[in-house]
Amino acid sequence: MDKKGILLVISGFSGAGKGTVVNRLREKYDEYALSISMTSRKPRPTDVEGETYFFVTREKFEKTIAENGLLEYAEYCGNYYGTPRAFVEEQLNAGKNVILEIEIQGATNIKKAFPESLLIFITPPSAAELEKRLKGRGTETDEVIAKRLKRAYEESDGMDTYDYIVVNDELEECVDEVHRIIDLARRQPLRMKSFIGEMKEQLKVYDK
């Protein structure tokens, strides 16, 4: 089995609880590291530098792109968002599974650049449940909730580009299921290249 960690992309509808799933996964199991994105947008009052994002200027972001310092990046509403490369590579080499909590466009870019990455989409069991969770937060206006639900409809078109879709109905079950999926991903040929190579090499002596 390859010793390197797995590059894990987690996406999902806003309100699906993916942040909670990711936090619980990291609490419960040792082998995960969370990648923090870099952005050129201005911090908001709830943001924490190095926790929600690494905040940099537009110039610094463009310099990082030019130096090939990002695994992927995209521009939304005039701001850059990207995944710093160095942290991810260090952690993968140390055998940690690195989680990127990013949206579908970034997920697609990651899969293209790293076919051995694993893409998981977290969804609530139904649209009614999604609406209930968004309203239950009590922190957003009806207008914002309506926007998020409309966005969920648009995003639902991309669900089948993911490797796995996990229903977040009961949190602990969902977390364990995600963990089992990652564990078994190590049995897929594209992550067993060294085992396959050794096996072929060993069997070669019988080819006579």
Added chain:
Amino acid sequence: MDKKGILLVISGFSGAGKGTVVNRLREKYDEYALSISMTSRKPRPTDVEGETYFFVTREKFEKTIAENGLLEYAEYCGNYYGTPRAFVEEQLNAGKNVILEIEIQGATNIKKAFPESLLIFITPPSAAELEKRLKGRGTETDEVIAKRLKRAYEESDGMDTYDYIVVNDELEECVDEVHRIIDLARRQPLRMKSFIGEMKEQLKVYDK
């Protein structure tokens, strides 16, 4: 989740213990059914009709092909081997996972015809262990063992066409791992078509 069973192809080197894995899987878990192949070759003394194979004449086999009665078939050394369609479809519709224990050529044909099938390759941990197991049986001549090992070398080229490669080191672990892989395969988008369809339909009302 789709209620239909999963069409499961199990292959592996001769001596990897795939027959034992399949038997133990069926003993341990209810939801598996084993597909029995049809062949036009003559029965050997160790064969049992309907257990090792369904034995038919060449004419009957060709009639079954013409009637579209086989999921796949191939010809080896002048004999036909194929998978009867009716049994597989009945069992899948009843929610059973149907196991086909077939070789790589048949496996590739099944995957082409049924992309939602799941292909698992069983391997011993090393070539030395494979040789040890083949010799340990004590039932085959050195010549037959040498042929099987040469065949294993040829087959090792096809390992990465499988969805998963499972190492059969400790039997119970291997069986449980195969079972977990199949269980989680139900979270892959191509086997969640009805869930995805319903979700999109439900979310459509928010598209305004």
